[in-house]
Amino acid sequence: MALTAETETGWFDAPVLEARIPSSGSNTGDNEFVLVHGHYDSWHVGIADNATGDAALLELARVFADHADELSRDIRVCWWPGHSTGRYAGSTWYAEQFGLDISKNCVAQVNVDSPGAAEATEFEDMLCWMPEADALARNAIDDVCGKAATEVRPPRAGDYSFNNLGVTGCLMLSSNIPKAVREERGYHAVGGCGGHSNAWHLSTDTLDKADPDVLVRDIRVYATIVARLARREILPLDFRHTVESHQQTLAEYDEAAGDRFDLSPVREALGTLDAAVDGFYDDIDAGGPPEFVADDIDAETANEAILALQRSLIRVDYTTEGQFEQDPATDRPPYPGLAPAAHLNDMDASERKKQLVALQRQRNRAVSLLEEATEVLR
Numbered sequence: 001m002a003l004t005a006e007t008e009t010g011w012f013d014a015p016v017l018e019a020r021i022p023s024s025g026s027n028t029g030d031n032e033f034v035l036v037h038g039h040y041d042s043w044h045v046g047i048a049d050n051a052t053g054d055a056a057l058l059e060l061a062r063v064f065a066d067h068a069d070e071l072s073r074d075i076r077v078c079w080w081p082g083h084s085t086g087r088y089a090g091s092t093w094y095a096e097q098f099g100l101d102i103s104k105n106c107v108a109q110v111n112v113d114s115p116g117a118a119e120a121t122e123f124e125d126m127l128c129w130m131p132e133a134d135a136l137a138r139n140a141i142d143d144v145c146g147k148a149a150t151e152v153r154p155p156r157a158g159d160y161s162f163n164n165l166g167v168t169g170c171l172m173l174s175s176n177i178p179k180a181v182r183e184e185r186g187y188h189a190v191g192g193c194g195g196h197s198n199a200w201h202l203s204t205d206t207l208d209k210a211d212p213d214v215l216v217r218d219i220r221v222y223a224t225i226v227a228r229l230a231r232r233e234i235l236p237l238d239f240r241h242t243v244e245s246h247q248q249t250l251a252e253y254d255e256a257a258g259d260r261f262d263l264s265p266v267r268e269a270l271g272t273l274d275a276a277v278d279g280f281y282d283d284i285d286a287g288g289p290p291e292f293v294a295d296d297i298d299a300e301t302a303n304e305a306i307l308a309l310q311r312s313l314i315r316v317d318y319t320t321e322g323q324f325e326q327d328p329a330t331d332r333p334p335y336p337g338l339a340p341a342a343h344l345n346d347m348d349a350s351e352r353k354k355q356l357v358a359l360q361r362q363r364n365r366a367v368s369l370l371e372e373a374t375e376v377l378r
C-alpha cells in the first residue's frame with residue numbers, strides 16, 4: 001500500500017493579533033506588562049487545540065479591559081500564527097520586533113494552550129511553569145478548583161519564545177483527563193487537547209472534545225494568575241525556589257562530571273547568590289510565598305530586582321545563545337551550556353576535547369550571569 005500527500009511550502013503572510021490593556025490603576029511600574037498568549041493556527045478544526053485557548057484569551061481581554069482601573073500593570077493579549085506551521089514563528093517574530101521593550105518591561109508570560117477539554121477534571125501532569133512561578137500557579141489552581149498540581153519544568157515547546165530574553169514563563173498546556181482514565185483507554189501521551197489522543201492534531205478535534213464548564217473553570221485559573229501578576233504591589237515570583245533548582249542541577253552535573261571538568265566556580269557563584277536571594281526575600285517576605293509586601297525595601301526597588309533576576313537566571317537555565325537570539329526550538333536540559341559535563345565519560349577523546357572548550361566558555365557565561373544576578377541584590 002502506498003500513501004501520498006501534498007505539502008505546500010513557502011513564505012506566507014500571517015497576522016499577529018494583539019490587544020493592549022493599559023492599566024489605569026495605581027501604577028508601580030510605568031510600562032510594565034504581563035503577556036498572555038496562545039496560538040490560533042490549528043490542525044483540522046482544532047477545537048481543543050487551540051480554539052478553546054483563543055476563546056479564553058478573548059474572554060480574558062474582555063474582562064481585564066472592563067477592570068483596567070484595578071490593574072497596576074498593563075496586560076497584552078496576543079494570538080499567534082505559525083505555531084505548528086512555523087515552529088513558533090508568530091511568537092518568535094514578536095520576541096524580535098519588541099525585544100527591547102520585552103526585556104525592559106515584560107514581568108511574565110502566561111501561555112494559554114488547550115484549556116477546556118471535555119473530561120479534563122484534573123491538573124495532574126500536563127502543566128508546567130518556571131520554578132519562581134510555582135507557588136503562584138499552584139495557589140491559583142487550588143484557590144479556583146481546590147485541586148493539587150505538580151511542578152514540571154517547561155520544555156522548549158508551546159510558545160516559549162521568550163527564554164532568551166529572560167522572561168518568567170507560567171503554564172503552557174492546561175487541565176487534563178485523569179491519568180488513570182487515559183491509561184485505561186490506552187491513550188498515548190499528547191501535547192494538547194487535555195490528553196485526548198484520539199483527537200490531538202487529528203480531524204476528530206471537534207466540538208465534542210471541549211466542555212464549556214471546564215473552559216470557564218480554566219479561564220478562572222488564568223485570570224487569577226494574570227490578575228495577581230498585574231495587581232500585586234510586589235511581583236509574586238519566588239526566586240529562592242529557582243536558585244534551589246539550579247543548585248540541584250549543578251550538584252547532579254558535578255557528580256557525573258567527576259574530575260573531568262570543574263564546576264566549582266558555578267557552584268560557588270550559586271552559593272553567593274543563594275545567600276543574597278534569601279536576604280532579599282527576608283526584606284519583602286511578610287507571609288508565605290508569593291504574598292510579598294514592601295517591608296525593609298520599597299516596592300519599586302524590589303520589582304526591579306525581581307526583573308533582573310529573571311533576565312539572568314532564565315538565560316543561564318534555558319539557553320546557550322545570546323539575549324536577542326533564539327536558541328533552537330528543540331528540548332534543552334537545564335543549564336544546557338553545562339549539560340555536556342555530565343556526559344564527558346561517554347565521549348571519545350576527540351569529542352571530549354571539543355566539549356571541554358565549549359564547557360569552558362559556557363562556565364564563564366554562567367558565572368557571569370549569576371554574578372550579575374547577585375549584584376542587583378546588593
Ligand SMILES: [Zn+2]
Pocket residue numbers: 039049050113114191192
Ligand atoms: Zn497547541
